[in-house]
Amino acid sequence: MKSLIQQLVETPGPSGFEYEIRDVIREGIGADADDVRVDALGNLIARKGEKTEQGLRVMVSAHIDEIGLMATHIDDNGFIRFTNIGGINPLTCYGGRVRFMDGTRGVIGMDGLERGKMPKLSDLFIDVGATSKAGCPVKVGDVCGFERPFIDLGKRMVAKSMDDRISAAIAIEVLKQLKSTPHEVHFVFSTQEEVGIRGATTAAFGVDPDVGFAIDVTRTGDTPRPGTKMAVALGDGPAIKVRDSSFIADPRLVDWMVKAAKEANIPYQLEVLEAGGTDGRAIQMTRAGVPAGCVSIACRYIHSPSEMVDTDDVENAVKLLVKLLGEPILLG
Amino acid sequence: MTKKIDEALKIGAEQIELLEKLCNATAVSGDEHEVRQIVLEAVKPIADEVKVDALGNVLVTKLGTGENRVRVMLAAHMDEIGFMIVKKHDDNLFAFECIGGIDERQLPGKAVLVGRDHLPGVIGAKPIHMTTAKERQNKISVSEMRMDLGPEIGDKVKPGDRATFATRFEELGPSIRAKALDNRFGVAILIELLRHAPENIDLLAAFTVQEEVGLRGARVAAYAFDPDMAIAVDSTPAYDLPTWDAEDENVQYNTRLDAGPAIYVMDRATIADRRIVNLLVKAGEEEQIPFQFRQPGGGGTDAGVIHKTRSGIPSTSVSVPSRYAHTAISIARKDDWEHTLQLLHAALRRVTPDLIAGERRD
Secondary structure, eight states: OHHHHHHHHHSOOBTTOOHHHHHHHHHHHTTOSSEEEEOTTOOEEEEESOOOTTOOEEEEEEEOOBOEEEEEEEOTTSOEEEEEESOOOGGGTTTOEEEETTSOEEEEEESSOOTTOOOOGGGEEEEOSOSSSTTOOOOTTOEEEEOOOOEEOSSEEEETTHHHHHHHHHHHHHHHHOOOOSSEEEEEEESOOTTTSHHHHHHHHHHOOSEEEEEEEEOOSOSSSOSSOOOOOTTSOOEEEEEOSSOBOOHHHHHHHHHHHHHTTOOOEEEEOSSOOOTHHHHHHSTTOOOEEEEEEEOBSTTSSOEEEEHHHHHHHHHHHHHHHHSOOOOO | OOOOOOTTSOOOHHHHHHHHHHHHSOOBTTOOHHHHHHHHHHHTTTOSEEEEOTTOOEEEEEOOOSSSOEEEEEEEEOOBOEEEEEEEEGGGEEEEEEESSOOGGGOTTOEEEETTTTEEEEEEOOOGGGOOTTGGGSOOOGGGOEEEOOTTTGGGOOTTOEEEEOOOOEEETTEEEESOHHHHHHHHHHHHHHHTOOTTEEEEEEEESOOTTTSHHHHHHHHHHOOSEEEEEEEEEOOOOOOSSTTSOOOOOSOOTTSOOEEOSBOSSOBOOHHHHHHHHHHHHHTTOOOEEOOSSSOOOTHHHHTTSTTOOOEEEEEEEEBTTTSSOEEEEHHHHHHHHHHHHHHHHTOOHHHHHSOOOO
16 A cells, blocks of 8 residues: 555645546556546546445545645746645745646745744745746746655655545545445545635535545644644544534534444544544535535644654554445434 | 737727726625616627526526537626725714725725715815824724715715715726726626627626625526536736836736736636636637736636536636726726737637546646
8 A cells, every 4th residue: 555655645736736646546446446537627536336225325535636836927037936726834845845747846945034034935936947037947827746755664654745645545445445335435536625625515516425524634733742732643543523624524423433443443533623624524515415524644744745644544544434334324 | 920800809989888887887796786787788689598696697698509519608797896884973974894805095085976876975084184193104994984975965875875986987098997897897898708709609698796795696607507617707906016126026916917818827716727728828829819827826706616616617717907906996908908808709719519528637
């Protein structure tokens, strides 16, 4: 699974520009889905199973976009000004390396770096080594993602865009391991989550599910001085979301997921995320409303070029989801 | 290569007269009646179907004649930023609130027109004679301002009435000076495109309401039309002014006057479908119509809700640039307006089912 994860996290795919990563996902799914389609916003939707009498139409959504940058102006000396795609912290930009979709590489610079002063995005620029405006290969509107290789620390893994490629890897693995299910499961590899849960909004309308889950990363409270108190920690198991600031998980689903984890002896933790949202909101709010939940992967340093997750959490998330999707869903 | 512009797609006296009528009308979000009447009068004789929906959007269908016609939605919002009367005080002074994005610092001393009868008033403020140097350093908040309508006229004003800036439309050589160019430009362009609708597509023109308060009209319009693709036609700020320090390059201008229609790649509400962006670029290049890219970044248009409708709709936006948007008065160029009309027409003529048949891709 680690080689799939490495391939997923090292493929660029800022929101709205998911065509490369979509091809990698399609290849990863291979012949294991019963049907694969792509909708107007670029969501890849892979169906597995037929709805039986005890079954439901289930949407499982993991977003494949990542945060990135877009060029807004090329100045007379060939420096590139940019804007953010998704939540970019200027603090993690300076000195960073980027790769444009056409392969052009560059570094992020800034003048007048002062100690103790938080830079603004407008203070920063991308330098692709051009010596003039005419010689700059980048045009206004071109898009880049951060470039940082995957590192395997054994129990822990680090990469850019673990948010949310780790969930895409989990979804692919679940799709492959799910040998029998009473449900018609639609695995949605969604686009444009980082700019406001847009892909999952149209995917949920199209799938029209009876019930749905997001898979996404969540923050942790296990670093030296986490600021906000949070019960989630790396290695404590997949996190069953109770709420985040975008939606409140259906309590019947939360109870059912907890029960299933206990039955199968899979470690789990409960997640209350005070700031952050997932595709679960889009599923819950589509059409006339849908019961929705979320399985989260604890992740440190989210939206930095070095996001860290725990290998056991990933494996246990796969186990939990395979169990959940293999059984009837009883909403008490 | 010669410019292959259809002579019909020109801005002449008739188009300017219509834009003048549109700009001078009052249509603050939620009460778009006046502009809607002008639109209905213009489109009824030329459309296959005209509907006014529950929110007040005007939905116009103009069918093409070819085979396999793509259903293309164009959206232009009819509403404008403005004010609402909140409370009447003694002496016919009225407390008010802003509707849509308005910089309060620009309000004192501005002439306004209140209600459907366009009653004249003024937003008052303490004159310089009475203020201290310290007071003049502070912003006056809108809650401290009043609209002054005076005796007799003020008697006809009640809470809930809308008001706009009193600016009247003027032609200044190659330029236009008016209020509400955002987005009467879009409205005028859609009417003109309906008059000269390309035969290869079904043109679904939505004249939308309540854009300035959160893209509300376009949301239900897109649901009703359920189109194959969409372009929002709007007006966007041009901040192409010199920097204080001549050594410094202006790197945040959004758009520039005289540089043609502004094609959107990304704003806060939409990441454009590049297939439509590329179509617009191709149309501009092949017909030698000038165009520019709006700097990616903030702002939003009706495309922000249209593209998320139902199972998703490939979308982008095209805007006419204008300076000083969302203030009492804006300046724009007739050429930019004409080129926007021509670019959209050229792009629509090139729409084929192949354009959106495949996957979204750069």
